[in-house]
Amino acid sequence: MGLAILAGAIGLAFSNLDKISRFKGAGFEAEMKMVHTIIENQTEPSPEQKKQAIQSDGLSDEEARILVSLQKPGYTWRYARTVSGEVSLPLDKTESILFSLMTRGFAKNGTGSDGEIWAITNVGKSVQEQYRAKAAKGVGGISF
Known part of the structure; x- marks a missing residue:
């Protein structure tokens, strides 16, 4: 039964x-929401999402480092304290940047077993790729 x-x-x-x-x-x-994010994490940004990323404002070095941390292979969702340690920023500053990235559509949050968790969106992936390409050309930004 x-x-x-x-x-x-x-x-x-x-x-x-x-x-x-x-x-x-x-x-x-x-x-x-968790299942959708896992699927989204394994797909490439659509042409519309890439266009949206091109039209968005640029990233700071700190924002770019946080997006890289959110894309760490093997993880879909990350805790802010883990990201904070990986990018060597204070937790409160990391959380502030994560909320800023979320309001711009580059990251999203959810609830994990130990609190709030964060993931990168496809638009965030596309913005990060553009930032990386500009940095590689020497237009500014950090190197990877």
Whole structure:
């Protein structure tokens, strides 16, 4: 009986992927925002997202370093304290920059088991790629 309920819960979750953001029942929990971010993280920016990135304002060196940290292979979501340590910035400054990146559409946040977590968006990836290309040409910025 328990397995039937669990199977039904899983079936309902996957039949309504586009309509729900969180589903919990019969010991099964799905958060679609997390799944969507994992999928987005594995895809390249669309032409529209690249165009949006071109039209956006530039990045500071600190913002660029944080975006690089958010793209670290093997991770989709990162805690601000981890990013802070990787980019050698105080936690409060890192959090402030992450919120700024989020308001510009370059990063997004969610809730992890130990608090707020952060991920890069496809627009953020595209902005970071453009920043890296400019830095490689010597137009300014940091080297990678």
